[in-house]
Amino acid sequence: MAMIAATKSSLSFKKIINTIDNLKPVSGRLEQVGIIKNNSKVILDYAHTPDALEASLKSLREQFKYRRISIVFGCGGDRDKAKRPMMGKIANQYCDRIYLTDDNPRHENPKTIRNSIRKNINKSKIYETSNRANAIKKAIFAMKTGDILIVAGKGHEKIQEYKKIKKLFSDQEQILKNIKIKNKTLSSNLKLNILKELSNSNNISLNLEINNASINSKVIKKNNVFFALKGKHKNGNLFVKEALAKGASLAIVNNQKKSKKKIVVKNTLKFLTEASSILRENLSSKIISITGSCGKTSLKELTGRSLGKISQTTYSPKSFNNKFGVPLSLFNLKKNDEFGIFEIGMDKKGEIDYLSKIIKPDVGVITNISYAHIKNFENIKQIALAKSEIIKNIKDDGYLILNRDDKFYNFHKKIALKRNLKILSFSLKNKSATTNLDSISKEKSKYKISININKIKKYFYLTSFFENDLKNLLATITIISIFKDIHKLDKNIFYDHKATNGRGDTMKVKLFKKFFYLVDESYNSNPLSLKSALKNFDMIKVDNSKKHVVLGDMLELGKYSKKLHVEIGKNINKTSLTNINVIGGHVKWIFNNLNKNKRGIVIKKKSQIIDLIKNNLNNNDYLMIKGSNSTGLNSLSNQIKRGKINAL
Structure with missing residues (x-):
């Protein structure tokens, strides 16, 4: 007034x-x-x-x-x-x-x-x-x-x-x-105050320096706080001495004696979660939370790196999207961060609800709905319902961003409307989406991607035009548009972005006195991500070189496993791809449904993949490796990149 x-x-x-x-x-x-x-x-x-x-x-x-x-x-x-x-x-x-x-x-x-x-x-x-x-x-x-x-x-x-x-x-x-x-009884470090208050620890110095939190004593840095979490296979309490020796300023432990550098609590994970939740409420950062069946990590990386160029931003590393990774990433928000970007994963009902209550996002994003983790659900609609748990925990007057091309778009939109959230969307095809693809053209080594956002045209440059890269671009632009003027963004802001390790990154590798290109899609595999990876690989243009594929099992598909593997085989038959090699029990259903001219070999052990590289690949050939994380193909791909094939 x-x-x-x-x-x-x-x-x-x-x-x-x-x-x-x-x-x-x-x-x-x-x-x-x-x-x-x-x-x-x-x-x-x-x-x-x-x-x-x-x-x-x-x-x-x-x-x-x-x-x-x-x-x-x-x-x-x-x-x-x-x-x-x-x-x-x-x-x-x-x-x-x-x-x-x-x-x-x-x-x-x-x-x-x-x-x-x-x-x-x-x-x-x-x-x-x-x-x-x-x-x-x-x-x-x-x-x-x-x-x-x-x-x-x-x-x-x-x-x-x-x-x-x-x-x-x-x-x-x-x-x-x-x-x-x-x-006089408080520290100028907000995180230290939270830890002292929650634990009622008066023996901890107010002058203690605390930067980030870590649960891995191997990579801990000076002035980090070490949370000794108990997992299925390791107990962090056994590594406290190592963490402190490497410079950790404080350790959160249980079943140990108190000291000036130790806070003893009953449950270290619960303590970390409560501390992170309190910190979130006491920072002015705008929180963006991403979930969906696939593409969460790659979207988080693109959004985090892009926003990081124009504002102070923290985003969760790797796939820190579970009950351990989410609170840990949240605790690592910095006081002056304008943005915090986190992904939320799940394999059971209720997990997204639990994690998004901790994060309380200002903006929620659902990338897509697919059959990932279907083994714990009766049908795909139950997966869509589980993903929708994020919607009820978005802050009042917040935003929900949806994939307009996903078949559960209207389902999720209806839930969001009940909460009066602002709904934005992105699409490769639908012109009614908030952000949609207009055209693609090539300018030397760059791809010029023209988009429409709120019915105004703008273009940016990318290094590729693969479908998942385009979707991530549109989703990222939609997120940024909530807070920044898109039309003031540099057209090259996304150009130097590289694919996340194991999610389509391409590397020229030298083995056995020859060079070949490894397209690493080995971090994980589900029907949607596999179809996308195969489509992208099919789009790569080669002259006299050949393309080779090694496929591992898609896991956690339960009763749908055979049906979904068979569908992939039929899908490959519609592409120009040949030399399809498989390793695993479920993936044989893909192999058996391939046209004979597309079949490579059935691999019985991982060392045979090295034999395949040695005997079947020529100079400048391409090899794509794709499989669920538990198959071990991701570890193998990393060893190939480092040239450590003797370990195999």
């Missing part, structure tokens, strides 16, 4: 914008007082009527939806007595903790006033004391990271009235005095 008034008074809008930062709140009117190192906030407000108190508390609850809100207040004497139980009810509705104390009792008995207020307050929430200074002190010292405290009723007033006595008393001075004392 002030900006409109200033504009109507002939001030330039640019000048108004530049002035906003210099404005200060009116004293005692929803005024933040002081700065607390653990990101908790004390708000001073003059609200002393039911309407005013509700307006203030409602505003705070809307702004800090997931934070604990406490209040210090009372009611004045010799005034409207009917408002007292009403104000108690309002405080009870919006606040997690209530410090009931005296306001200006004047000529009334302070105890009588407080009794009237507390009629509508839950006993479990209330702390009562007549001494207002003690109430403020108690409330401030109880504040944990991110908590909100409102001290209401007196605002800017400098006196307190008891009968005929008017004594000097300022809420603001009491708040500032106690914040100063409290800050």
Whole structure:
């Protein structure tokens, strides 16, 4: 309203914008007082009527939806007595903790006033004391990271009235005095404060430096915090000594003795998850969360690297998308990050719900729905339903981005509309999508990709035009468009992006005195990703060279395994690919359904793949390797890249 008034008074809008930062709140009117190192906030407000108190508390609850809100207040004497139980009810509705104390009792008995207020307050929430200074002190010292405290009723007033006595008393001075004392018990490192608060560890130095978190003692760096997690095969508690020796500033452990560098908790994973969730709520970073049957990691990488060129951004490494990787990645957000980008995986119902509740994304993305992990579901619709769990945990007024070409687009859109989320989409074909492909042309070694976004044309350069690369480009542009002006982005911002290891990256390898190109698709395999990989490989143009394929099993397909492997065989018959070699039990269904001219050999052990390279590949030939991670083909591909074939 002030900006409109200033504009109507002939001030330039640019000048108004530049002035906003210099404005200060009116004293005692929803005024933040002081700065607390653990990101908790004390708000001073003059609200002393039911309407005013509700307006203030409602505003705070809307702004800090997931934070604990406490209040210090009372009611004045010799005034409207009917408002007292009403104000108690309002405080009870919006606040997690209530410090009931005296306001200006004047000529009334302070105890009588407080009794009237507390009629509508839950006993479990209330702390009562007549001494207002003690109430403020108690409330401030109880504040944990991110908590909100409102001290209401007196605002800017400098006196307190008891009968005929008017004594000097300022809420603001009491708040500032106690914040100063409290800050001496806190670290300037928000993460350290969270860890100390959660564990009640008073023996840990406030000067300890903490950067990132790690669960791997082999790669830990100086000033990292080591979380000793228990997995199926390894117990991190056995590697604490190694982590500390390598420079870890702190270790979170269980079943060990406390020390200045160890915090002992019952469950290290639960502790990490709680700490990460608290940190998420206390950073202003916009969180983008990606799920789907395939393409999560490659989309996260493209989005993370691209946003990282224009803003401070943290994104989860590799495929850190489970109950270990998600909280670990979240804890590694930095204070000044504008964006955090995380992927969420699942193989069972409820897992995405659990993980997305921790992340609370501002933007959710569902890449596609396929038969990945179908063994734990009755049908593909159940997979779509499990992926939709992310939708209910996107923040209010948040965004959902969907693949317009996916057959479950309308299904997911309908769920999102019930939450009034903003829905954006991307598509290779559908012109009604928010972001869609317009045309592709080649300019020397570059591919010029023209897109339409919100019906305006823009183009960018890529090194390839494979289908999955195009989808990732469209999805990334859609994500960025929420926060940035797409039309100001450099046309080469995506050009230097390289495929993630094991997800289509191509490398020239020298073995047995010859060069060949390894197209590594070995990180994982499901029907959708395999069809895409085969289509991409088929598109590669070669002159006198040959293409060879090694396929491993698609796993976790349950009762659908035979049907889906057979479909892949029939799909390959429609391509120009030949020399299809297979290794594994399920993948034989592909081989048996291939035309004879497309068949290579059935490989019984991985060392035969090296024989295949040695005997069947010529100079400048191409070899694509694809299979589920558990087949071991990813490890083999990495060894081939490093030339460590003797290990095979």
